[in-house]
Amino acid sequence: MSAVFDFTFVPWFRSVAPYIHMHRGKTFVVGIAGEAIAAGKLPNLAQDLALIQSMGVRIVLVHGFRPQVNEQLAAKGHAPHYSHGMRITDGVALDCAQEAAGQLRFEIEAAFSQALPNTPMAGATVRVISGNFITARPVGILDGIDFQHSGLVRKVDVAGITQTLTAGSMVLISPFGFSPTGEAFNLTMEEVATSVATALQADKLLFVTETPGIRIRPMEPESEDNPIDTELPLDAAKQLLATLPHTTDPSDIAFYLQHCVKACETGVERSHILPFAVDGSLLLEVYMHDGIGTMVVDEKLESLREATHEDVGGILQLIEPFEKDGTLVKRDRNEIERDVGQYTVIEHDGVIFACAALYPYPEAQTAEMAALTVSPQSQGQGDGEKVLKRIEQRARNKGLKSIFVLTTRTKHWFLKRGFVQVDPDWLPEARKRKYNTDRRSLVLVKKL
Structure with missing residues (x-):
């Protein structure tokens, strides 16, 4: 038994320790797709985020709710409508979004409150603070289409988020924003997470998604078995994105890649696309060199x-x-x-x-x-x-x-x-x- 510990745990811990040290005090913005929560991944994701926070990382968590809103719409006999890669939010869709966001916020806060014995959360106290950190503006009318209650991020309350992180709490943000007159707008998780990461000049933006990652280099079967590029230079990511059509399908390559590119172009050091289907993908990406997903990185950082x-x-x-x-x-x-x-x-x-x-x-x-x-x-x-x-x-x-x-x-x-x-x-x-x-x-x- 001692030999097993000597030859597995010790080398593994030594390889992980530099990353624990390197990330202490850093700020990560984590965008979790609503599909991950619908797939039952929230308990393990909460445990992993609590572990990462316990090692000194400041975390802003932005949740999506695409399938949950669609489920609410279906229950009301109302079909979802999209254009230009965004949901068209009429009055019914806005009500559904508010209901879905409230339910998900409750579930997420409950998940972080489970200090279960014999789990990584044992004895943990994770304070999750949410609030009106996002000021929004309406999308308006594009090409003759009125997006009604759909909005875009106008401003991020950097001081409020920073103060909350400094106090040792995790910040939870729903994809909603409010105008100075109090009007609510439905936003996208991807835009909110990217805007928050940019405003905070976060060290990492991580999307936990349906997408396993991106591959643009030719495979070399005799020397490689990784189906994705674990590191994608920003210039290569931009070139790839230029060849892809805009899409509303989260499983398409361009859907998350466009936000990763935007984040890196506006000062975020690294942005990642991770598969929620792999248990522990956040830990694998953050604390192992090769990671599990695709990281878009400005080559100047190397x-x-x-x-x-x-x-x-x-x-x-x-x-x-x-x-x-x-x-x-x-x-x-x-x-x-x-x-x-x-x-x-x-x-x-x-x-x-x-x-x-x-x-x-x-x-x-x-x-x-x-x-x-x-x-x-x-x-x-x-x-x-x-x-x-x-x-x-x-x-x-x-x-x-x-x-x-x-x-x-x-x-x-x-x-x-x-x-x-x-x-x-x-x-x-x-x-x-x-x-x-x-x-x-x-x-x-x-x-x-």
Whole structure:
């Protein structure tokens, strides 16, 4: 039994701990689709949100109520009507929306009040505060269609929400807004969550939805089994969105993606689309590197830079598995500390995911690129290419004419990127003296 704990819990907890530390004090806006609540997912979602809050995250929860409103309409014999991706809210639909919102708010508050023994909620006290945090305006008439009581967010009460979060409470917002004259408007969960996240400049916007995520890269069956892109650069997301029609169907890719893109464009660091069908999807997305859904992220948040002494530990952790399997020549800590200025790294969320070192031989007008390594967690996402380009630029800045690598297993990767194989005798004299004939490494050169 002890061995089981040693080899499962301890490594898992060590991998999760950096994310617990990183997210403490951050603000997350979580939009939960009404379909998730209709599917019976609320109890587990409440437990997971309570856990996340207990680890120091400030949470604003925005609930949807699309199916609940439609159910109320059906009970009254009234069909739902949509246009331009929004509900047309007549008087009957407004009454149904108010009834559905009141019932859901009651259910959500009840779910967070269940401090059940022998569950993650044991002993928890989660105060959920809701209020008139949203000022709205009418959609009005679009293309001759009167949207009546449908509205758009005019203003978010940032001071009120912030004060509530600072007091340690979770903020609950229904997709309703009120005009300065007290008129009620039916809003969409997606727009409310995006507007709140933008106004607060939240660290994350997370949609818990019917959509499992987004895939735009071609699948590579021999090396990948993930059906979605866990990380989608903002530019790629915008390009994809431009090819998609507007839709009122939440299962369509564009439905949530448009809001993720808008959030990232207006200052929210990361926006996520998560499947409510996967139990614990919020925890998997927030505390595991790969996550479970698709994260839209501005690539500027990823740091491609030269290494510092603070990166030595991360570089060692990255390259160690490749040294053990013989892909890389073993380097000790002293050597890396001595040469850390030669390294280029890609750092994301405080973790090193790729690195390479540049060792110049100016007398031969060339340089060796050594220890090119990409974490298995991010392979296939172009990190190796980014590091290679930075190394090439560093070599050009030094006035060098070429770079070379020694490899035993990755010949074809380099050949596809402009390297050519040469005889080991081509090596500069100083490097030739250190050539290990036992490894029989191939020498590949690229002219700059």
